[in-house]
Amino acid sequence: MTINKDRFKKALSKQLVNAEPRTPQHALHTIASLVKEFSESNESKSPHKKQVYYFSMEFLPGRFIETNLLNLDLLDSCKEVLETFQYEPTEVFQSELDAALGNGGLGRLAACFLDSLAALGYSGHGMGLRYQYGLFKQKINNQQQVELPDQWVSDSGYAWEARKPDQAIVVRFGGSVHMSQHNDRLTFHLHNPEEIIAVPYQIPIFGYKNNQVNDLTIWRAESTPATSDITFEAYASTKRKAEEITEFLYPDDSHYDGKVLRLRQQYFLVSAGIQSILVDYLQNEGTLQEIPSKIAIQINDTHPTLIIPEFMRLLVDEHDLSWEEAWSIVLSTVSYTNHTLMNEALEKWPVFLVKEQLPRIFLIIEEINRRHCLDVEYRGLEEWESLNDLSIVTDDVIHMARLAVIGSHTINGVAKLHSTILKDELLKSFSIRFPERFTNKTNGISHRQWLLNANPLLTNFITRLIGESWKENPVNLTKLLKYTDDDAVLDELHAIKQQNKQRLAHKVFAKTGHQIMEHSIFDVHIKRLHGYKRQLLNLLHVMYLWDLCHDKPDAIKVPRTFIFGAKAAPGYLYAKRIISLITSVASQINEDPVTKGKIQVLFLPNYNVSQAELIIPAADISEQISTASKEASGTGNMKMMMNGALTIGTMDGANIEMTDLVSTDHFFDFGLRAQEVLAYEQNGQYDPREVFHQDRRLQKVLHRLVNGSLKGDQVAFQDIYYSLVENGDEYFLLKDFGSYVQAQNQVQELYLTPRTWQKKCLINISHSGYFSSDRTIAEYAKEIWHL
Structure with missing residues (x-):
């Protein structure tokens, strides 16, 4: 909505004239509160407009204050009022802590996309997690990175969010699946699951000088209320297990507990998100069959891929649709953005872990895979393919990128080269079968x-x-x-x-x-x-x-x-x-x-x-x-x-x-071209030692890593030396060094x-x-x- 500048200035002046305490932080919260109050009447989820839901494990917006005031055309007015009351605007704006809900480019892209959705007047909504500590706060001590909790929410709270406990969702983990026959139909029931409450916090996203107000919903995990038959110790343990889901972004998954936590985070996000979407949609009297014409769901990389089986679970188990009806809806609604060409970065989950934490979801993944493999066998394999290359479940591992491709109507890369390699190399077997699904959408920034x-x-x-x-x-x-x-x-x-x-x-x-x-x-x-x-x-x-x-x-x-x-x-x-x-x-x-x-x-x-x-x-x-x-x-x-x-x-x-x-x-x-790198990786003919022995500049530089002339962690420096010279130089640094120096x-x-x-x-x-x-x-x- 358009906020009247004079009304806003008067309201802000009234709030600041007797403000206590007179701190930049208090002024920030005052501004944010007024902006939210002035914009609450705008309706962004009109049932007449198709809604886009952007699911991402990361959102990295930074500070909202200046972006919001700029988009509402209130930035100069706000600065004027602040200066009138002897506040330094820069101090007020910088008192807002960065919302630490992301790591890098993936999260920043998601934030830019939300900004553009609102600016272009589309009804677009982010779905993420409300991490208590986000990634981490980095310090350097004795030349070493030290990770500290990043407390992005101040003692006075986060200025832009609104907690919505009345819109909480129950997310279920574990339990056992019981099957029964009912009216010639096989039904599934989850017995004795672990129930966790997902509470939404909404952050407004304002369009640039237009009437659009969208939102970013971030979900926080909370335990169910204590009952009279549970001991304090048992409840404390249950509460802790629930809350850790949204405690940290990207827990270390090099060990079992970390893997469990990452999987629970991902399912928690998609289950809470898709349940809330359906509740909101059905309240507006939409029919399930109309979902693809009313809703679009974009998954940002493989992390939210579990939305595909969870969406199926809700349509089949909760709303009694046939498998074929449900699959048609899911496939027409979900699309997938791939962000990596590195095979090791494509998520894979052990079958036993998914079975343990999400038994009904595992059965649905198995059924998606069974039907897909039957279709592959019916249509036939290329000479160079095996069914394992196309199966979601192989060798007791679930391949999430394959599930994302099979369950999405469109798969896009994020630059022309990336999309080409995606189709011709990484997901070649799938692009042959679903050529119409693959496309490119080069990234952008706000x-x-x-x-x-x-x-x-x-x-x-x-x-x-x-x-x-x-x-x-x-x-x-x-x-x-x-x-x-x-x-x-x-x-x-x-x-x-x-x-x-x-x-x-x-x-x-x-x-x-x-x-x-x-x-x-x-x-x-x-x-x-x-x-x-x-x-x-x-x-x-x-x-x-x-x-x-x-x-x-x-x-x-x-x-x-x-x-x-x-x-x-x-x-x-x-x-x-x-x-x-x-x-x-x-x-x-x-x-x-x-x-x-x-x-x-x-x-x-x-x-x-x-x-x-x-x-x-x-x-x-x-x-x-x-x-x-x-x-x-x-x-x-x-x-x-x-x-x-x-x-x-x-x-x-x-x-x-x-x-x-x-x-x-x-x-x-400068440097090698993509096809040259891919050729070296396939033929194994790159020898970094040959480059090293032919370049005196490299020899002199790299000898510093092993001759003790650098102060610090000698073991670390030696490890870097051997990774480059003796252990293959995985990323072709030595090969590109001469060209880089020339550039x-x-x-x-x-x-x-x-x-x-x-x-x-x-x-x-x-x-x-x-x-x-x-x-x-x-x-x-x-x-x-x-x-």
């Missing part, structure tokens, strides 16, 4: 969050040049292309970048005491720490420059600040060792008098959305250097492109589409011609509108959800 909110200087500059239309139609950023030879425009673009670099430098100094070289190249690598994302390749280049500084100081013509931000999963030991190496190298380079003024390395702990909003507008170079064929899409590449950074990257994920738009003339391209040399040479650099930055900004999540969501809406 330009409102990542440009309008994160970079007001650049936003105002663009608006002065081309007007307001780009804010609602970001493809109109191409109007900037007529200014690529305008010296005054390019000078102002450079000045804006410099101001954003100064802003970041001041924040970093205040938090860490590190003085950033403000006139250096800000070379930025911010994303989840994983071997295939190759933060280690970046670091090998840094170490090469370190050696070069000592050997040929004049070769470093432009100062460079390398900025890393990344969390390693608690159970991912190799990634944590890479963090140790980065922090060790950083401490020694930053203290080395020879490199002073030339190279600087910063690892910024606890990387999150709020940090990204500071770092991205300041970036000169965007590191997108994943092993070709491994990155599904990437969205950090889009965010930094939109903010005027140039990209150094492999031809992987959405990098390819970036170069399609701007050409390789405005992109620092980085091109970065330096180009930066020495500032007018050319600025022109390339403006060209990248001009073409970045294609990567708005508005474009992505419009494609989903038209081609998958049929809104």
Whole structure:
């Protein structure tokens, strides 16, 4: 709805005039409370509009305050009132803690999609979990990552959520399945299950200057009330077991208890979510057969795949539909987004675990698989196939990606290359049988969050040049292309970048005491720490420059600040060792008098959305250097492109589409191509030792890992050395090293011609509108959800 600015200002002034206590946190809650109150009358679940439900184990929205005020066109009004009452708006806004409901790109994408659904006027709703502690808060102690609970809900509560206990759902685990015959029909009943209460918390999602208010529903697990016949000890144990389901995001599943907890989390989300959807739908007098025309369900990666058998359970067991009727409804309603090309990342569950925790769901999965395998055998197998390649259940393991593909009407990858490899390699047998189901939807980002909110200087500059239309139609950023030879425009673009670099430098100094070289190249690598994302390749280049500084100081013509931000999963030991190496190298380079003024390395702990909003507008170079064929899409590449950074990257994920738009003339391209990587993996002919022995630069750099010259965890450094040289170099770092160094040399040479650099930055900004999540969501809406 449109909120009257004058009414809002008066209401906020009335609340703040006698506010106690006069703290930024209290002001934040006051603003949020008023915004929710003013918007409550808007109806987003109109029965006349098809509803989209986006299921994801992760949502990573960051702070809502500025996004919500911007979308409601209240940001300037709110700042005015706050300043009138001697509040510093920035302090008030930053008192909101990041909602720690996600890990990285998957969760951030989900948040951008919710933003675009509302902005485009679609009725779209997120379904996630209300983790008590989210992922973790990262600290670095003695060069080691330390994980601490991330308490994202303050003592005064979370400003934007509303608890809805009257809409609670019962989710059932365990028990035993009893079958009986009733009117020539086999029926199933779950006896003595463990019952857990799912309580929804709703967060409003506001469309950009329109009348749309959607919601993100996050579910919290609670125990059923105590009864008089249960002991205190037994109830305490039951309560603890229930609440741990939504305690932490992604519990370590390297052991049995962790696997159980992850499975319970996933089922808890989908069961609560689909039950609530059906309750809401049937209250509006919809018929079950009409569901596909009224509801669309998108599952974000394999984590919510259990929605397929759970949906079947509800339709068959609770609503007495035949299997064929129910399957037709499920298949016409559910669609699946795949986010990985790495086979080990495709979830698989042991049969015994699913049988134990979800006995009825296991029977349904078995029946889905039986019918699917009969159909495969009827239609015939290719010469190179076996039934095991297509079966959901093989060798006492349930393959969730296969279940997702079989139970979804559409399967999409998230970049053109990713979708091609998905069809031709990873899910080839399925794409042959269901060619009409496979499609591509290249990811996007919310330009409102990542440009309008994160970079007001650049936003105002663009608006002065081309007007307001780009804010609602970001493809109109191409109007900037007529200014690529305008010296005054390019000078102002450079000045804006410099101001954003100064802003970041001041924040970093205040938090860490590190003085950033403000006139250096800000070379930025911010994303989840994983071997295939190759933060280690970046670091090998840094170490090469370190050696070069000592050997040929004049070769470093432009100062460079390398900025890393990344969390390693608690159970991912190799990634944590890479963090140790980065922090060790950083401490020694930053203290080395020879490199002073030339190279600087910063690892910024606890990387999150709020940090990204500071770092991205300041970036000169965007590191997108994943092993070709491994990155599904990437969205950090889009965010930094939109903010005027140039990209150094492999031809992987959405990098390819970036170069399609701007050409390789405005992109620092290097490394193996995807087909080359896939060929090496298939033929086993890559030998990193051969590369190592032919490159003196690599030898010098890597010997540092084993000769004791680096301070820190020598065992960790040696392990990294052997993983690269002796144990196969899984992600082809050594193979791509020479090409990467060459591309980085091109970065330096180009930066020495500032007018050319600025022109390339403006060209990248001009073409970045294609990567708005508005474009992505419009494609989903038209081609998958049929809104």
